[in-house]
Amino acid sequence: MQDNQPRGTIVIEDLEIGMMRFLQKQVTDHDIALFAEVSTDRNPVHLDDAYARETMFHGRIAHGMLTAGLISAVIGEQLPGHGTVYLSQTLKFMAPVRPGDIVRAEVEVQAIDHARRRVTLATRCLVGDTVVLRGEAMVLAPSGKFD
Template sequence: MSQDCVYIEEMEVGQFAEIGRTITDADIVMYAGVSGDTNPAHLNQQYAEATMFKGRIAHGMLTAGQISAVIGTRLPGPGSIYMSQSLKFKAPVRPGDTVITRATVTAIDLAKKRVTLATVCKVGETIVLEGEALVLAPSKG
């Protein structure tokens, strides 16, 4: 196992990791291509200006993907297996926004090698997404 992971035996409730990413037009276009979600709210400025958001927004699942990045690269990191994720979309993310994503350990089940993480994405002080993840964490044993 990579030494970049945090083994479940080393985790503590309250421990967290975070990453930041600025969402670009290219990210949105590439996500639309990969996912097949070509909703004009994401891709067509003229259409999007007539919506409740008054402009283009990023796909919610593009933002949620940052949670996977935190889990797979930081906490627990390489070797983690995503088991479940709840999501509540709270506010839009727009092209050019920098999203800070944090995963915080809320519970540890050593017997099952599972960790529960509170997951939050913010743009500035605004929570744009929140939820909870259950992850099978790497173990020393």
């Protein structure tokens, strides 16, 4: 399940404080297996049901960075979008994401430095009403001006 907004680019000249974009994605067992393969993070809390049941999570959870990757997708595809360069990202993991959960990744413009083309973005992911991840990103936004 995906509920995405239009993809493309919003140049810095058109950004406004409070602009927000999001995507929703159901995290599947396949996603977790693929992330484990690509990242080489094969921690059994993500992959082994029996092991994970004995942890503080009482079951398997998705990699935190898989969830954080959804924020990257919103930034790179929607806000500001194509041509954006990530400069930094803080993350605080608040609750686990489990296989089958539908994650909503949200990005909101907090501050704009037009002179340096820097944009500060509030970032968060939710499962239902539960915030599972929050943070802040700094990006270099694309410009519509040709110097």
